[in-house]
Structures are given as C-alpha cells and as structure tokens.
Amino acid sequence: MTTSTDATGLPDITATRDLMGHPRGLLYLSFTEVWERFSFYGMQALLVLYMVDQALQPGHVEAIAGMPVFRAGLESVFGPLSIQALSSQIFGLYTAFVYFTPVIGGWIGDQVLGQKRTVILGAVLMALGHLLMAFEVSFLIALLVLILGSGCLKGNISAQVGALYGKTDSRRTRGFSLFNLGINVGAFLAPLACGTVGELYGWHYGFGLAAAGMVAALITYLAGGRHLPPDTLKSRGTEKRPSLAPGDGKIILALVGMLVLGTFFSTAYAQEFNVMTLWYRETTDRHILGFQTPVTWLPALDGLFIVAFTPLAIRLWRNQEARGTEPSDLVKIGWGSLMGAAGMVCLVVASLIVAGGGKPSLLWSVACFALFALGFIYTWPTTLALCSRAAPSAIGGVVMGLAFLTSFVSNYLCGLLGSYYEKMEPVSFWGLHAAISLAGAIGVLAFYRPLNQILQPTPS
Numbered sequence: 001m002t003t004s005t006d007a008t009g010l011p012d013i014t015a016t017r018d019l020m021g022h023p024r025g026l027l028y029l030s031f032t033e034v035w036e037r038f039s040f041y042g043m044q045a046l047l048v049l050y051m052v053d054q055a056l057q058p059g060h061v062e063a064i065a066g067m068p069v070f071r072a073g074l075e076s077v078f079g080p081l082s083i084q085a086l087s088s089q090i091f092g093l094y095t096a097f098v099y100f101t102p103v104i105g106g107w108i109g110d111q112v113l114g115q116k117r118t119v120i121l122g123a124v125l126m127a128l129g130h131l132l133m134a135f136e137v138s139f140l141i142a143l144l145v146l147i148l149g150s151g152c153l154k155g156n157i158s159a160q161v162g163a164l165y166g167k168t169d170s171r172r173t174r175g176f177s178l179f180n181l182g183i184n185v186g187a188f189l190a191p192l193a194c195g196t197v198g199e200l201y202g203w204h205y206g207f208g209l210a211a212a213g214m215v216a217a218l219i220t221y222l223a224g225g226r227h228l229p230p231d232t233l234k235s236r237g238t239e240k241r242p243s244l245a246p247g248d249g250k251i252i253l254a255l256v257g258m259l260v261l262g263t264f265f266s267t268a269y270a271q272e273f274n275v276m277t278l279w280y281r282e283t284t285d286r287h288i289l290g291f292q293t294p295v296t297w298l299p300a301l302d303g304l305f306i307v308a309f310t311p312l313a314i315r316l317w318r319n320q321e322a323r324g325t326e327p328s329d330l331v332k333i334g335w336g337s338l339m340g341a342a343g344m345v346c347l348v349v350a351s352l353i354v355a356g357g358g359k360p361s362l363l364w365s366v367a368c369f370a371l372f373a374l375g376f377i378y379t380w381p382t383t384l385a386l387c388s389r390a391a392p393s394a395i396g397g398v399v400m401g402l403a404f405l406t407s408f409v410s411n412y413l414c415g416l417l418g419s420y421y422e423k424m425e426p427v428s429f430w431g432l433h434a435a436i437s438l439a440g441a442i443g444v445l446a447f448y449r450p451l452n453q454i455l456q457p458t459p460s
Contacts, residue, residue: 021171022164022171022174022175022178023164023165023175023227024224024227025160025164025224025227025228025229026161026164026175026178026179027224027227028220028221028223028224028227028228029157029160029161029164029179029182029221029224029228030178030179030181030182030183031182031220031224032157032217032220032221032224033157033179033182033183033186033217034182034183034185034186034217034220035186035213035214035216035217035220036123036126036153036186036213036214036217037183037184037185037186037187037190037303038186038187038189038190038193038194038210038213038216038217039126039127039130039186039190039194039210039211039212039213039214039217040126040150040186040190040210041186041187041190041191041194041299041303042190042191042193042194042195042206042209042210042213043130043133043146043194043206043207043210044095044190044273044299045190045191045194045195045198045273045296045299045300046194046195046198046199046203046206046207046296047091047094048087048088048091048273048274048277048278049199049277049295049296050198050203051083051086051087051090051091052083052084052087052278054203055136055139056083056086056087057083060136063136063137064136064137064139064140065137065138065139065140065141066140066141067139067140070140071086074086074089078419081419082422084278084421084422085418085419085421085422088274088275088415088418088419088421089415089416089418089419090143090415091273091274091414091415091418092274092411092412092413092414092415092416092418092419093412093415094143094146094147095270095273095407095411095414095415096407096408096409096410096411096412096415097147097408098146098147098150098151098154098407098408098411099150099154099404099405099406099407099408099411100147100151100404100405100408101147101148101150101151101152102150102151102154102155102156102400102401102404102405103151103155103398103401103402103404103405104151104401105118105122105151105152105153105154105155105156105401106155106156106159106398106399106400106401106402107398107401108152109152109155109156109159109231110395110398114231115156115157115159115160115231116225116228116231117231118152118153118156119152119153119156119157119160119221120218120221120222121149121152122148122149122150122151122152122153122154122156123149123153123214123217123218123221124149124218125145125146125148125149125152126145126146126149126150126153126214126217127149127211127214127215127218128145128149129142129143129144129145129146129148129149130142130146130207130208130210130211130213130214131207131208131211132145133146133204133207133210133211134204134205134207134208134211135204154400154401154404155398155400155401155403155404156400157221158179158384158388158400158403159388159400160228160229161175161176161179161384161388162176162384162385162387162388162389162400163229163388164229165388165389172385172388172389174314174317174318175385176381176382176384176385176388177310177313177314177377177381178310178314179381179384180306180310180377180380180381180384181306181307181310181311184302184303184306184307184310185303185307186213186303187299187300187302187303187306188300188302188303188304188306188307189300189303190210190213190299190300190303191296191297191298191299191300191303192297192300193209194206194207194209194210194213195294195296195297195299195300196294196296196297197209198296199294199295199296200294248392250454251390251391251392251454251455252391252392252399254390254450254451254454254455255386255387255390255391255399255402255455256402257447257451258330258333258383258386258451258455259383259387259402259403259405259406260406260443261333261337261440261443261444261447262333262337262379262380262383262406262440263406263409263410263440264337264410264436264437264438264439264440264443265333265336265337265340265375265379265437265440266379266380266406266407266410266411267409267410267411267413267414267417267433267436267437268340268341268343268344268372268433268434268436268437269340269372269375269376269410269437270407270410270411270414271414271417271418271433272299272302272368272369272372273299273302274414274415274418275418275421275429276298276347276365276368277295277296277298277299278421279347279421279426280295280298280362280365281295283350283351283354283359283360283426284350284359284360284361284362284364284365285359285360285361285362286362288362293362298365298369301365301366301369301370301373302369302372302373302376304373305369305370305373305374306373306376306377309370309373309374309377310377313374313377313378328452328456329382329383329385329386329455329456330444330448330451330452330455330456331444331448332378332379332382333378333379333382333383333440333444334440334441334444334445334448335375335378335441336374336375336376336377336378336379336382337375337379337437337438337439337440337441337444338375338437338438338441339371339372339374339375339378340371340372340375340437340440341434341435341437341438341441342371342434343367343368343369343370343371343372343375343437344368344430344431344433344434344437345434346364346365346367346368346371347364347365347368347426347430347433348427348430348431348434349364350364350365351425351426351427351429351430352427354426355425355426355427375437383403384400384403386455387399387400387402387403388400390454390455417429417432417433
C-alpha cells in the first residue's frame with residue numbers, strides 16, 4: 001500500500017493503489033454495490049412474475065393500497081389494460097423512476113447532506129422498501145420508498161468511485177469496470193437466491209431476502225468510511241467549493257448528447273427483465289438434462305456473463321492502450337449498441353422458430369444475454385467513467401444523476417413498449433427492439449467527431 005497527502009495534509013486517496021492497482025475505497029464501494037444490486041435484482045427478478053401470477057389477479061389486487069386510483073390514472077391515458085399490460089406499465093414506471101430520482105439525490109449529495117450521508121439515507125430507505133414488499137397491502141408504497149432510496153444512493157456512490165481518481169488518471173474507466181464487476185456479482189446471485197426462494201417457496205420470502213441484502217450493503221459501506229473520498233460539500237482547509245467555469249456549458253451539452261445516444265441501447269436492454277421473462281416462460285424449452293430450470297434463473301445470466309466478460313474486456317483494453325489502439329469512450333458505446341442489436345436478433349430468430357411450430361432451445365436466450373452483457377460492459381461503465389471525468393467538479397453528483405436519468409427514459413419506454421407485447425407478433429416485437437439498439441450505434445457514428453473533440457481527454 002502506498003499513500004501520500006494532499007495540500008491540506010489529509011490522505012490523498014487518489015494516490016493509493018491497493019486493489020489490483022486501484023484505491024482501497026473501490027473495494028468497499030464495489031462490495032456495497034454487490035449487496036445493493038443483490039437486493040435490487042433479487043426483487044426485480046420476481047416483480048413481473050409476482051404481479052402477473054398473484055398481485056394483480058382478482059382477489060389480490062383489491063388489497064393493494066392505492067391501486068384503484070393508480071390503475072384508473074393509467075387507463076385514463078392508455079385505455080383498458082390487461083394484467084400483463086398493467087404489470088409492464090408498473091415495471092416500466094418503477095424502474096424508470098429508480099433512475100430519475102438520482103438527479104435529485106445527486107443535488108442533495110452535492111448541496112445539502114454530502115454524498116456519504118445521502119448514500120446512508122438511501123440504503124436505509126431501500127432496506128425498508130424491500131421489507132414492505134413482503135406485504136401485499138403496501139406494494140405500491142414499497143415501490144415508492146425503493147425509488148426514493150435508490151435516488152439517494154445511485155448517483156452519489158458512482159460519483160464517489162469517480163472521486164477516487166484524478167481527472168486524467170487512465171485507471172478510471174477500468175476502475176468503473178471493476179466497480180461494475182462487483183455490481184454484477186450481486187446481479188448474478190440475486191435471481192438464483194431471491195428468485196428461487198420467491199418462485200418456489202413464496203414471493204414474500206424472496207422479497208424479505210432482498211431486504212437482508214440491503215442491510216448487508218449498509219454495513220459494508222459504513223465499514224469502509226475512512227477509505228472513501230471526502231464530501232465535496234465540506235470545504236477542506238481554505239479550499240473553496242468549486243463552481244462552474246467558462247466553457248463548462250459546452251461540456252455539459254456534449255455529455256447530454258452522449259447520454260441520449262446511450263439511451264437506445266438501454267431501452268432494448270431493459271426489456272430482458274420485463275417482457276422477455278414472460279416470452280421465455282411461454283415459448284422456450286427450459287429443460288437441461290431433464291431438469292426444468294426456474295424462470296427466475298434467466299435474469300441471472302446477465303450478471304453471470306458480465307462477471308465473466310469484464311476481466312476479458314479490461315485485459316483487451318489494457319493491451320490496446322499499450323499498443324495505442326484502445327478505442328475512445330464514444331466508440332466503445334457505439335460497439336455496445338451494435339452488440340445489443342445482435343442480441344435482439346437472436347430473439348427474432350427464436351420467434352421465427354415458434355412461428356413455424358417449433359420450440360426454440362434456451363441457447364437463443366443465452367446468446368441474447370451474452371451479447372447484451374458484452375454490450376453493457378462497453379456502454380455503461382464507460383458512460384459513468386466519461387461522466388465522472390468530464391463533468392465540472394461543482395456538479396459531479398448532478399451529472400451522475402443525469403447519467404441515470406437516461407435509464408429513466410429507457411426503462412419507461414421499455415414498460416410502454418412492453419404493454420404492446422400481446423398486440424404484436426413476437427418477431428415484430430423483438431425486431432423493433434433490435435432496430436432501436438442499432439439506432440444508437442448509427443447515432444454514435446453520426447455525431448462522433450464533435451462530441452469526441454469535447455469529451456476525449458488528453459492522456460496523462
């Protein structure tokens with residue numbers, strides 16, 4: 001371990017190299033996210049199945065507090081909704097607002113509470129929300145509490161990862177990839193644990209296990225407090241709080257343009273956890289050596305492939321950097337969008353098999369998840385690294401919130417598009433999503449030059 005001090009005499013955590021050449025704080029932030037994602041994806045793996053099979057069924061839906069008013073509001077806009085269409089709308093709105101509130105949470109972290117206290121508040125709210133999911137009457141209340149908690153936690157913890165590195169530190173993108181690796185360990189384990197428990201032994205037991213995961217996340221975060229970057233809210237010595245400088249507006253506009261382009265991939269990607277679960281259950285041969293795999297195991301493939309592919313991607317990028325051929329962040333985002341389009345083509349082919357009277361192998365779904373996982377590695381960690389590096393320091397948490405805001409848009413669109421699943425042929429439905437992800441790759445190609453001139457840093 002190597003440490004140095006900054007101008008104030010405090011430890012300079014950007015100079016430490018403890019975890020595969022990265023600051024020790026990355027270890028605690030990554031394991032916090034392992035447990036946070038365990039709780040989030042564990043609940044998400046159950047959510048659509050729980051709504052379709054129980055919560056929204058007659059005899060149960062009447063018990064949910066606020067559901068009559070909520071449903072009436074949706075149907076006043078979209079017309080009468082079947083159980084599947086209503087579940088897709090709820091899924092889309094929930095996952096969308098999970099990624100909208102980080103904008104507010106980022107402002108709270110930057111301006112009011114500081115990032116550390118805001119993350120702690122978010123963890124407490126999320127643990128409470130998962131606990132409330134264990135009771136049918138509080139279903140909508142639980143989703144609201146989870147949305148608020150996630151808003152406090154997401155953007156601020158990602159901003160803290162970025163604060164572990166200097167502005168021109170070449171380790172930044174790989175650091176976010178390692179952070180993303182930790183996230184997806186949780187995403188892999190969650191459907192296997194929470195999903196299996198909920199599907200086989202009772203939905204509410206699965207939701208309770210997700211709550212326990214969030215408590216573990218809070219404990220991990222508190223244990224690593226001294227290794228985390230200081231809050232930008234607090235001045236250190238005579239240092240003034242940073243403010244926006246001339247030229248920052250151009251950078252912010254370029255970041256927004258980059259984020260819009262990434263929305264196309266994430267819209268298609270989000271459908272893996274919504275309608276694809278139902279499509280998979282209805283159409284696919286799920287047997288392996290005579291054993292029928294639980295439906296909730298399918299989302300685990302996303303985390304599994306991301307965990308498996310991330311070290312390979314990091315090695316590839318490191319070798320490319322050594323040769324001077326590593327693609328820019330924008331090029332990586334474009335490649336990721338192209339991989340997402342290829343993943344949806346796999347579902348188009350599988351749907352053609354169904355249309356011909358066959359039952360497609362689960363390998364088509366596996367291939368879809370593998371391609372999307374690789375696309376995710378190329379897009380999302382790269383997006384976070386780019387935002388944390390290029391964002392003006394005065395609004396780092398807000399910019400991270402804007403990054404998550406694109407997921408608000410894409411997850412809402414995912415839910416909206418999913419409500420048309422019963423009205424479209426599967427070939428057309430998945431073909432539409434392939435075209436959406438492809439549009440993101442084309443957009444990167446079209447706007448690459450002006451955006452790259454602003455956002456690509458000079459190597460240190």
